[in-house]
Amino acid sequence: MTALLPVAEPRRLDQTLPDGTRLAADLWRPAVPGRFPVLLMRQPYGRRIASTLVFAHPAWYAARGYLVVVQDVRGTGDSGGQFRLFATEEEDGAAAVAWAADLPGADGQVAMYGFSYQAVTQFLALAGGAKLGALAPVMAGWDLRTDWAWEGGAFPLAGNLSWGAQMGWLRARHEGDQPAAEAFEAAARALPLTTPARALPEVMRRHGAHSHYPDWLAHPGPDPYWEAIAPASRLAAHPLDVPMLHVGGWYDTMLMGTLSGHAAATARGTAEQRLVVGPWTHLPWGRRVGAVDFGPEAVSPIDRLQLAWFDRHLKGQGEAQPALSLFDLGAHRWHHLLAWPARQDTPLWLESDGLAASGGGGRLVAEPGPAGVQHWVHDPWRPVPSLGGHHGAPGGMQDRSAVDDRADVACFTGAPLAAPLFLCGPVTAELWAEADQPSFDLSVVLSMVAPDGRAWNLTQGHLRCDAAKGGPRRVAMRALCATIPAGHALRLSVAGAAFPAFAVNPGTGTPPLAATAGEERIITLALRQGGATPSCVMLPVVPAGAVSP
Numbered sequence: 001m002t003a004l005l006p007v008a009e010p011r012r013l014d015q016t017l018p019d020g021t022r023l024a025a026d027l028w029r030p031a032v033p034g035r036f037p038v039l040l041m042r043q044p045y046g047r048r049i050a051s052t053l054v055f056a057h058p059a060w061y062a063a064r065g066y067l068v069v070v071q072d073v074r075g076t077g078d079s080g081g082q083f084r085l086f087a088t089e090e091e092d093g094a095a096a097v098a099w100a101a102d103l104p105g106a107d108g109q110v111a112m113y114g115f116s117y118q119a120v121t122q123f124l125a126l127a128g129g130a131k132l133g134a135l136a137p138v139m140a141g142w143d144l145r146t147d148w149a150w151e152g153g154a155f156p157l158a159g160n161l162s163w164g165a166q167m168g169w170l171r172a173r174h175e176g177d178q179p180a181a182e183a184f185e186a187a188a189r190a191l192p193l194t195t196p197a198r199a200l201p202e203v204m205r206r207h208g209a210h211s212h213y214p215d216w217l218a219h220p221g222p223d224p225y226w227e228a229i230a231p232a233s234r235l236a237a238h239p240l241d242v243p244m245l246h247v248g249g250w251y252d253t254m255l256m257g258t259l260s261g262h263a264a265a266t267a268r269g270t271a272e273q274r275l276v277v278g279p280w281t282h283l284p285w286g287r288r289v290g291a292v293d294f295g296p297e298a299v300s301p302i303d304r305l306q307l308a309w310f311d312r313h314l315k316g317q318g319e320a321q322p323a324l325s326l327f328d329l330g331a332h333r334w335h336h337l338l339a340w341p342a343r344q345d346t347p348l349w350l351e352s353d354g355l356a357a358s359g360g361g362g363r364l365v366a367e368p369g370p371a372g373v374q375h376w377v378h379d380p381w382r383p384v385p386s387l388g389g390h391h392g393a394p395g396g397m398q399d400r401s402a403v404d405d406r407a408d409v410a411c412f413t414g415a416p417l418a419a420p421l422f423l424c425g426p427v428t429a430e431l432w433a434e435a436d437q438p439s440f441d442l443s444v445v446l447s448m449v450a451p452d453g454r455a456w457n458l459t460q461g462h463l464r465c466d467a468a469k470g471g472p473r474r475v476a477m478r479a480l481c482a483t484i485p486a487g488h489a490l491r492l493s494v495a496g497a498a499f500p501a502f503a504v505n506p507g508t509g510t511p512p513l514a515a516t517a518g519e520e521r522i523i524t525l526a527l528r529q530g531g532a533t534p535s536c537v538m539l540p541v542v543p544a545g546a547v548s549p
Helices: 058-062 089-101 117-127 145-149 157-174 178-189 202-210 213-218 255-268 302-315
Strands: 011-016 022-028 036-043 067-072 106-115 134-138 244-249 273-278 324-328 333-337 344-352 362-365 372-378 409-413 421-425 428-435 439-449 455-466 473-476 480-484 489-495 523-529 536-542
Touching: 011 089, 022 058, 036 058, 036 089, 036 117, 036 302, 058 067, 067 089, 089 106, 089 117, 106 117, 106 302, 117 134, 134 302, 145 255, 157 178, 157 202, 157 213, 178 202, 202 213, 244 255, 244 302, 255 273, 273 302, 324 480, 344 372, 344 409, 344 489, 344 523, 362 489, 372 409, 428 439, 428 455, 428 489, 439 473, 439 480, 455 473, 455 480
Parallel strands: 036 067, 036 106, 106 134, 134 244, 244 273, 273 324, 362 409
Antiparallel strands: 011 022, 022 067, 324 333, 344 362, 344 536, 372 523, 409 489, 421 480, 421 536, 428 473, 428 523, 428 536, 439 455, 439 489
């Protein structure tokens, strides 16, 4: 093991942008003579936090031969200017990279690291023309609208409101608006999820100018608002020829952004790309995710992987690692692969005796059966609760058998498996669903059911539906990697709500921005199966032996 270097006390640095705005940063550096590569993190939460919720302290990286710079983005912490979500990160990020490359003791090479907001700042700095030796975007939004702010046309209420209140609090404090800061803090501690205005509570009506939340709520579809800030659009004309270590979690809210960013960089550049997906939620990253202990292999290796990545691309040290490292949610181990394994998209068909929502009469079968229909009722007074997954609280892998016992959840369960089944890739559900109101939601969860009856959620999707549009409803579920053990069964659960993860659909077609409690309607849903309307779930089945154990 290489001897660790002594680390100097952190030193504050100020950067002056071309428009005169001053940005504050802290520098950790080895307390020895020499020139070192720079690791730059740009974030809005207070630079001394430095993403230590998930990463090692900056001093850990400095002791291993790096200058580590953590900067408050414009309008946050001790930096000047006005904070606007992602709006200035291209220009500011590119300027910060050039500034960091010229710091005393720097060798001219700069890499960026950070997760969540700090991951997006990396992509946007690249879009601004930054000269970067490597990136490590962890749990990053890519499209932003579809992989973060909205899902399937539905608004993720609890998560968006929580983060919207936090960002409003940060900006209100920075701008000296104490009443707004206090209101945002109170809202963040006890989310106002059941106000008459539903998705637009009073704190956002009164103080929303400090937060991005009203903007996100007001822009459900693709438009210039998203194009101006989303890495997918800002980097559309870039070749993406920068080595990137992409890190995600199967239960992270931004998993699909991580996968999309990795796919784009792989397709549009020649630089080395690596993807690592663990079993984690957005944070923390440990062996226990939700109600399941995934074992010692699930403990985060990310600091060591990042160090190896930067050593390889900034210092020319170390060998190439497998292009993909995917954690298996069923086998509780990593698969290290050169590429995504070849899969056979395999349907399991829904079948019921009409009692899938109240008597266990729903089945997953290998061939579509005769025509049938399952009816159940969504009551907005008692919506189906969200549990587990990427938007549930608690999140991660949970036993959802009690939720599946509700009479407003239609469950379709397969026979116990005679042999293990390896699933790796995206999951979709094709559901012939109807309702007696103009609009309705479909919340769909794929679980593995243990012999003792516990139902462990694997992946999920949510879709807001226009009842006037016919045909099957395609619910895009999230990718997964899981070996389903022999003796376990697969289950697809379908509900009309997942509250408070998603705003309840009032049934009227009113968008979440304007929906109120007084207009919410009881909705009768009908799910057709078999015959000319065969509903199914499409599974990414990897043939036995295709991946080494």
